[in-house]
Structures are given as C-alpha cells and as structure tokens.
Amino acid sequence: MKLISNRRSRWASVVLALCFLAQPYSAVALQNAQAELAWEQIRPGLLYARQDIPIEGYATVHRLHWLRLSLTQPDLHLGLTPQACAGLRMTALDRTPIVASLNASFFTKEFFTRGHTVSQGTLWAGNYRTLEGPLLACTADRQCEVLHQAPVRVAPQWSHAAAGMHSLVQSGVPRTAADDAQCGTFCTTAHPRSAIGLDARRQTMVWVAAEGRQQSVTGMPLAELAMHMAMNGVADAINFDGGGSTALHVDAVARTSRPDNEPQARPVANAWTVSTQPDVDWAAVCKPQ
Numbered sequence: 001m002k003l004i005s006n007r008r009s010r011w012a013s014v015v016l017a018l019c020f021l022a023q024p025y026s027a028v029a030l031q032n033a034q035a036e037l038a039w040e041q042i043r044p045g046l047l048y049a050r051q052d053i054p055i056e057g058y059a060t061v062h063r064l065h066w067l068r069l070s071l072t073q074p075d076l077h078l079g080l081t082p083q084a085c086a087g088l089r090m091t092a093l094d095r096t097p098i099v100a101s102l103n104a105s106f107f108t109k110e111f112f113t114r115g116h117t118v119s120q121g122t123l124w125a126g127n128y129r130t131l132e133g134p135l136l137a138c139t140a141d142r143q144c145e146v147l148h149q150a151p152v153r154v155a156p157q158w159s160h161a162a163a164g165m166h167s168l169v170q171s172g173v174p175r176t177a178a179d180d181a182q183c184g185t186f187c188t189t190a191h192p193r194s195a196i197g198l199d200a201r202r203q204t205m206v207w208v209a210a211e212g213r214q215q216s217v218t219g220m221p222l223a224e225l226a227m228h229m230a231m232n233g234v235a236d237a238i239n240f241d242g243g244g245s246t247a248l249h250v251d252a253v254a255r256t257s258r259p260d261n262e263p264q265a266r267p268v269a270n271a272w273t274v275s276t277q278p279d280v281d282w283a284a285v286c287k288p289q
Contacts, residue, residue, distance in 0.1 A: 045073025086111035094252035097277035107269035115163020137161035146236035164238035174226035197237025209248035213259030
C-alpha cells in the first residue's frame, strides 16, 4: 500500500491558535498550513489517512479519519444508499463493489431524513425541515456542489443529495468558535462528527470522521473540525449526522471505533458510498441481516 506524507509547518499551529481566538484569517493562509497526514492509497483516486492530534494538558487525543476521492477517477462511483435501505447498519455496506462508506443524513426514529434527500435520482418521501440546512448534491457524472442554503426544490439533474446541519467551511474560510457559541452545545461540545467537503476546483471530495466519547479519544467542536478541513484544502464543507451515527468504513473495515457508551453499530437512515461499479444491487444490500 502506497503512503504519501505531508509535513506540518509551525505555521499550522499559529493558524490553529487564531481559529480558537476567533480572529480573522484567510483561506490562503489556512491552505498553506497543511497538516501532517500519511496517506494510504486504497486504489487509484482513493486515499485514506488517520490523524491523531494531541490535546495539550490531557492524556486524550482527537482522532480524525480522512478519505480523499478524486471525482475524475473513471472507475470510482459515488452514491447514496436508497430509502429502501433506511435503518441499515454500516456493516451491511462492507461488500463488493462498495469500497468505502460514510454515514450521512440526520434522521428521525422512523428514519425520515432531515432536508432534501435524493438517491439514484429519486427523491425520498417524508423529508422534513428541507430549507434549514446546507446540502451536498452530485449529478450522475460526479459534478458535485455544496449549497450552503438549500433550495426550495431539488434540481432535476441531481443523482444524489443529502442535507447536513451547519456549514463548516465556506469559500475556504472555516467557521469559528464564535460561530459555535451562537448555536449552543450541539456545536461547542466535543462530539464524534461526520463531514464532507469539496476542493475549490470541485475535483476532489473529502470525507472526515472524528471519533469521540472514548476514554482515550475526545470528539471535536464544529469549529475545530472546520479548521482542520480548511487547512487540508477543503473549500466548502458541511456537517452530517455525528455522535453514535459516525462511521467510516474502507475496504470492508470499520476505520472508526465506536463510542464507549455505544459499542454496537447504530442503524442509520443512509450513507454515502464509493463503489467500483456504477450499479449496486441495493436489494441484496438492504436485505435484513
């Protein structure tokens, strides 16, 4: 497996300090402060990295799992599980041709999703609060966009779309601790997190999963996660469902560990997937286990 490393500069630490002080900083400065990541090539166009970030004064760390998908790689296909799979556990996606998966939408106990949701060109029924959060949408030919304000109606060209809660990075600038303070404990508490972003050229999609609620691993406030994404070249990003739902699987292996208080995988409404074939037998995937 090929490893690709980036060296972290002292400037990255300066940028981190500015973020927590909620001082102005530029998108250019953040992108020049690349974090130290050792990338493992899963296959051409798909890279994975695990990052442990020490927490000064504590024995715990922040643990981030990164996945970088080239949207121009012709043999990798992006998808969102269909509504027929609502309530699945992420382990159900550990099968060919799926090579990676990340939990997606916020949802109710009946697995209705928050915000517009589209899978394989089909709009989900029962969506609620469709105008309140940002949205990630992609066409069948992997033209993806982050919409920080959801539209009233879905676009007919969308093949896959899912909404999150709260924008993390907008035009290269991450949210700040002051932004988090305005939205309360949901944003300021160090929860496990799931997020997706795009680079400025819309040719690379970045998935990030932050572990947490473990004795040795602490989650992240939204502003801290946003800063790390901006430092790694993400231009626009949104926050998806986190907490006990957070799960990133690569090559049929759960790369994220479970929270100590919830060791079993949680059923989720849906998940983003990367597969090596354009069509997935969702009937087989959704079959009760």
